[in-house]
Amino acid sequence: MADAAQPDFEPEIIVFACHYCAYAAADLAGVMRLDYPSSIRIIKLPCTGKLEVIHLLRAIEAGADGVYAAGCLEGECHYLKGNLWARQRVNHVKKLLTEMGLEPERVEMYNMSSAMGVRFAEVANEFTARIKELGPNPVKRKGVSPYAAAREAASEIALPEDTDTVADQPNRPLAPLATTKEG
Amino acid sequence: MITAERKPFDKILGLVGESKKVLVAGCDTCVAVCLTGGEKEAEILASELRIEAGMNGRETEVEHTSAIRQCEWEYLDLISDKVDQADVVVSLACGIGIQSMAEKFATKLVVPGVDTNMLGMPLEHAVWLERCGACGECVLGETAGVCPVVRCSKSLMNGPCGGSHEGKCEVKTPEGEEIDCAWHLIWERLKAQGREDLMFVDRPPKNWSKGSSGGPRKMVRVEARPV
Ligand code: SF4
Ligand code: SF4
Numbered sequence: 133m134a135d136a137a138q139p140d141f142e143p144e145i146i147v148f149a150c151h152y153c154a155y156a157a158a159d160l161a162g163v164m165r166l167d168y169p170s171s172i173r174i175i176k177l178p179c180t181g182k183l184e185v186i187h188l189l190r191a192i193e194a195g196a197d198g199v200y201a202a203g204c205l206e207g208e209c210h211y212l213k214g215n216l217w218a219r220q221r222v223n224h225v226k227k228l229l230t231e232m233g234l235e236p237e238r239v240e241m242y243n244m245s246s247a248m249g250v251r252f253a254e255v256a257n258e259f260t261a262r263i264k265e266l267g268p269n270p271v272k273r274k275g276v277s278p279y280a281a282a283r284e285a286a287s288e289i290a291l292p293e294d295t296d297t298v299a300d301q302p303n304r305p306l307a308p309l310a311t312t313k314e315g
Numbered sequence: 316m317i318t319a320e321r322k323p324f325d326k327i328l329g330l331v332g333e334s335k336k337v338l339v340a341g342c343d344t345c346v347a348v349c350l351t352g353g354e355k356e357a358e359i360l361a362s363e364l365r366i367e368a369g370m371n372g373r374e375t376e377v378e379h380t381s382a383i384r385q386c387e388w389e390y391l392d393l394i395s396d397k398v399d400q401a402d403v404v405v406s407l408a409c410g411i412g413i414q415s416m417a418e419k420f421a422t423k424l425v426v427p428g429v430d431t432n433m434l435g436m437p438l439e440h441a442v443w444l445e446r447c448g449a450c451g452e453c454v455l456g457e458t459a460g461v462c463p464v465v466r467c468s469k470s471l472m473n474g475p476c477g478g479s480h481e482g483k484c485e486v487k488t489p490e491g492e493e494i495d496c497a498w499h500l501i502w503e504r505l506k507a508q509g510r511e512d513l514m515f516v517d518r519p520p521k522n523w524s525k526g527s528s529g530g531p532r533k534m535v536r537v538e539a540r541p542v
Contacts, residue, residue, distance in 0.1 A: 186355065189362040193369070228359075231324035232367045271369035 143197035143263040146282045147174045147256075148183050148218075151291060152210040153246045154202030160249030161256075168256035171197075173279040175290050179203070180241075181214020182289040187282070188225045188239055194281030195272045198263040200240040202255065208245065215243060235266050316436070317345040317409040318443045319352060319429040324363060330426035331403055335374065337364055338401035339428065340394065340416065341381035342408035349443055352407030352429050354381035360405065360428060385412025391419045398423060433465075451525030451532065457513055459504035464526075466497035472521050474498055474514060 149155040155176050161168060177183060180203035191199045201222055203215030219241045226236035240259060244251045283290060331337055339361045347353025361379035368375035380397045382390040385408035391398075398404055398416075403424040406413040410431040417425040435443040448465040454472070455462060464470050468486035475498035478485025482503075484494040505511050523529070 184355075186359050186362060189359060189366065193362050193366050228324070228363055232363055232370065234366065234370060271366050273369065 141264055141268060143171045143260060143268070144195070144278045145169075145171050145173065145198045145200070145256075145260060145263060146191045146196045146279060147172055148177055148180060148187070148199070148201045148286070149174050150180045150203045150210070150214070151176055151178050153204035153208070153248075154180075154242070154244055154252065156246030157202075157244050157248045157252040160246070161252040162249075164249045166249060166253035168253040169260040171260055172256045174293075175279075175283055175286055176293060177286075177289055178291060179209065179211045179214035180218035181209070181211055183218050183221060183286075184289075185221050185225055185228070187286045187289070188222065189228070190285035191278060191282035192229070192234070192238065192269065193271060194276050194278040194285075195269055196278035196282060197266075197269045198238045198240075198259060199282070200242055200255075200259055202242045202244060202252070205243045205245050215241075234270075237262060237266060238269065316348055316434070317411070317431060318349040318433050318435045319346050319407075319409050319431040321351055321356070321360070321407070321429055322427065324367075327360070327364075327405060327426075327428050328367065330428075331364070331405060334401075334403040334424070335376065336400060336402045337361075337375060337377045338397055338404045339364070339377065339379040340385065340398070340404050340406050340408070341379065342383075342385040342406075342412045343381050344384045344386075346407060346409055346412075346429065347381075348437075349435075350441065352409075354379070357381050357407055360407065364405075382408075382412075386415045388415070388419060391415060395420070449526065450521070450523070451529070452522060454521070457516070457518070458501045459508060459510070459513075461497055461500045461504065463497050463501065466495075466500070468494065471498065473518055475502075 180201045201218045209215045222241040225239050230236045242255045339357045341354045341357030357379040361377045364377045384390045405428040407428045433445040434447040435445045438444045445465045450464045479496040482499045484496045
């Protein structure tokens with residue numbers, strides 16, 4: 133089991149952020165020069181609805197101390213219900229972790245709009261504090277980078293960090309994009 | 316289709332025991348369609364087993380694979396290399412697939428990762444209902460296409476019991492949900508078809524020995540046997 137809170141413990145946290153809202157919110161947080169922990173590593177998805185149980189498990193397996201999905205506000209998903217699917221899957225992973233004897237709080241689902249840079253930073257801080265409280269993931273593998281492994285496991289669904297729009301991805305059979313959502 | 320549910324994780328751990336090399340084997344047919352034991356689910360269970368081993372400091376190698384149909388010898392041939400390398404195979408196929416695996420690889424420890432529960436249909440996405448008990452002598456022709464063997468809680472064959480109330484059975488699911496009374500459904504549909512008289516015919520006792528009560532069954536299609 134996880135050790136009790138360790139003051140010098142710097143958690144590694146993987147965030148699966150949707151392109152339209154949470155990733156844009158992260159960008160905004162950057163532009164606003166808001167402070168959030170460097171422990172946060174973001175993997176950009178076209179929509180959190182692409183996220184499956186295995187992607188969350190793989191991140192934990194690779195030693196990530198915490199993983200969360202950040203999608204659009206409920207009711208405002210660019211793909212209508214992707215964030216609701218993601219929430220169900222996150223809840224399922226919580227159940228699986230509990231069965232394994234690992235804290236379900238290590239995975240979470242958050243929602244935010246692209247205008248919510250402050251909220252993005254707040255969530256990053258809140259979640260990092262939560263994981264610090266829980267202590268390190270007992271599944272640490274020497275020489276394995278949780279971020280690299282999680283990215284690799286999610287390679288079929290993740291967007292490269294430098295893409296501006298989902299449509300930049302030539303081989304991605306996604307629905308044609310209309311305008312990006314502003315809020 | 317055959318449906319199954321994943322066994323609780325601690326049960327699976329108990330079956331795997333101290334084995335150092337674990338193969339989780341899915342089946343890409345019925346159990347994949349019911350989202351329990353296909354390749355995806357095999358990958359998930361393998362990941363869970365690795366996480367658990369990592370948490371508890373055990374060196375356990377866990378791999379996953381899947382067969383197109385675990386219940387056919389030919390498809391098992393295709394995964395035999397992986398099976399050979401494992402100490403234990405956790406099969407996520409239905410009971411038929413698990414037994415085929417156990418028989419084909421008779422020196423290998425093959426354990427179930429699922430509980431096979433019914434012959435059901437997907438009522439809607441991710442919801443399955445039991446529809447047939449493989450009784451060996453189908454009565455759907457007299458019961459307006461509603462199976463009294465599995466859809467009547469008491470498998471009554473001659474009309475409803477006294478517990479049928481406003482279309483609902485007096486028995487509830489373990490979750491406390493109401494169940495449609497099969498004989499109510501049969502009556503309503505016979506009426507709609509103008510075949511109510513079928514409700515009143517005397518039916519001789521059902522020959523249950525044609526079902527699982529008669530011992531293991533065997534079926535041979537003589538005309539299709541190899542010559
Ligand atoms: S009557 Fe027998 S064969 Fe027909 S659906 Fe019911 S259990 Fe299956
Ligand atoms: S109420 Fe209907 S379904 Fe339930 S046991 Fe009686 S006859 Fe069967």
